[in-house]
Amino acid sequence: MREENSEVGMDFRGTVTFPLFVHAVLLLLGLWGCLAIYNATVYSNAPFHFALRQFIWLIIGFACMFCASKIPFSQYMKHAPWLAAAFFIPLVLVLFLGVRINGMRGWYAFGSVFIQPSEMAKPFYILVLCWISSLSAGSLKKFMLLMMMALVWLLPVAAQPDFGTVIIYVFGMLAVYLISGGSYLMLVFPFLAAIPASIWVILEKPYVLMRLKGFIDPMADPTGSGWHIMQFHYTLARGGFFGVNWGNCLWANSYLPLSYSDSAFASLTEAIGFIGVLPVIFGFSLFAYVGYRLAERADSDFRRLFICSMTAMITFQAFVHISVNVGLMPPTGITLPMFSYGGSSLVSTMLGAGIILSAAKKEPENGHGRDQASGLMN
Amino acid sequence: MFKNRNKIIIAVFIAWACLITFRLFNYTVYSRDHYLEEGNRHALRSGIIPAARGKILDRNGQVLAWTQRYNDLVVETYPGICLANTAVIKELQGKIKGLSPDKEKEKYIKRNLLPSEIYALKDYLSRYQGIRIVPRLERRYVDYPEVRKILGTVDSYEERDYGVVRIFGVSGTERKYDQHLKGMDGEYEVMQDRNRNWIPGTWKLKTEMRPGDDIRLESSLEEIISRDRKTDEGRKL
Structure with missing residues (x-):
């Protein structure tokens, strides 16, 4: 084991290795997440309901991560289109067979278990984008192919409608393009395309404009559009430097909408304060750095691209969630990976981490991956 | 190329983390009293027991x-x-x-x-x-x-x-x-x-x-x- 890990490139005094470190950090974050969910629902009729379910998902997530990390990455590379198709089809079918929750038709219901395909598909979306990127060397061609593939995936997500996940998917595409050496100039086009798309969304979905107005001046309508923003401010203030302690989060339980998912960070801040949530911010930054170090030592461009893009997507999602909760961005409905309640998100994050670990391992030369990856980073 | 691009992304994330920390410090420590008072004013209601x-x-x-x-x-x-x-x-x-x-x-x-x-x-x-x-x-x-x-x-x-x-x-x-x-x-x-x-x-x-x-x-x-x-x-x- 040590021999294998030392190949990855980092060995902390010969005992703690990167994969072990990733497992430990994710386990700690997951358990902390369960505690945060209990804390956010402590005043409800069943305070252990969500936390217990999250704990079960954490165990399932660990099993998925372990299995995903054991499968050779060359297999992921070889079967990338088929894996992506296997996760894309449920994304389309959910529009017809799924159940509607909070105005979004994005879940499959199996009794009391709900599966969100747009969350589960994230690692395979990145995988297929990396595969597309490996097919073409030219910047424009690569950009067009990535754009088209991203659009195909974005349409069913937008139709649910789940605009929070759309943002994450768009970032995933941009991350793959940029890390694989794409031209900055090409980024002008998606930004130009975003202008009419934004106007359409604002006209079609008035609540988006309301959210923006509430973000710019929350005090103009403190009980309406500004409510969510104001409650974030008050919840963080109540937490203070040391927090009010677990189980005492009156504000998060009473005022914060979805304190166990969309407002998980603010809810956590109320409990453990500034000093308690600093490790969360530091933890996600460290996760990004670990991804960077793992990628540096990976033995092909395809692997590097996947590790970096997947890590960037998870970190981006975490930072968007935290930014919304600290009032840097308008509410988006994006959850905090590993902390927010939701089995699909948890399993998807751990599955992604498992594939990252698989990509970081050195494999005996079989030529396939290297052939595909040639010319990837132009 | 890869190394440079990845470094840029890491730098962006670190800068973002610093911005978040600064903002968080403002709400939880620096301007805490102001937001606590404002929050209480909106949430607390007095009533009379006749x-x-x-x-x-x-x-x-x-x-x-x-x-x-x-x-x-x-x-x-x-x-x-x-x-x-x-x-x-x-x-x-x-x-x-x-x-x-x-x-x-x-x-x-x-x-x-x-x-x-x-x-x-x-x-x-x-x-x-x-x-x-x-x-x-x-x-x-x-x-x-x-x-x-x-x-x-x-x-x-x-x-x-x-x-x-x-x-x-x-x-x-x-x-x-x-x-x-x-x-x-x-x-x-x-x-x-x-x-x-x-x-x-x-x-x-x-x-x-x-x-x-x-x-x-x-x-x-x-x-x-x-x-x-x-x-x-x-x-x-």
């Missing part, structure tokens, strides 16, 4: 005047957040007999709710802020006109900020002993959610309510009646 007006008793302890509490259902219909719509009002009218529009038709009122009717309203109250149960105090007297002359009358006014009705003496014993009878209102503080529902566990008593003192007259009920009749006869003669 003091029960004292009874008026005769020399033998028989109650001549007392205060009775009733609960009325008020359904606001002006436009706003979470107000009951026509369908909900119809649904309510099916459950609460006698719920009808007031004179200005701005609200629907049903006076003197029964305990079973209050129970039936449980779910509606937490869902619509326009549906409220308003307590009402009414002064009641023994049914003797002779006694009413002595006891006098009361009037009432509504303190809109607190939604309570205050009773005060206008004439007779009610006015003479108003200071003793009225007692002292209590005051409480409670956190309310967006729909003005009380948040469980946040109710705090600020000032204890002191009920009004009971007043005992020097005459008995019979004496008051006979004295009044004699006076009337004297007047006739």
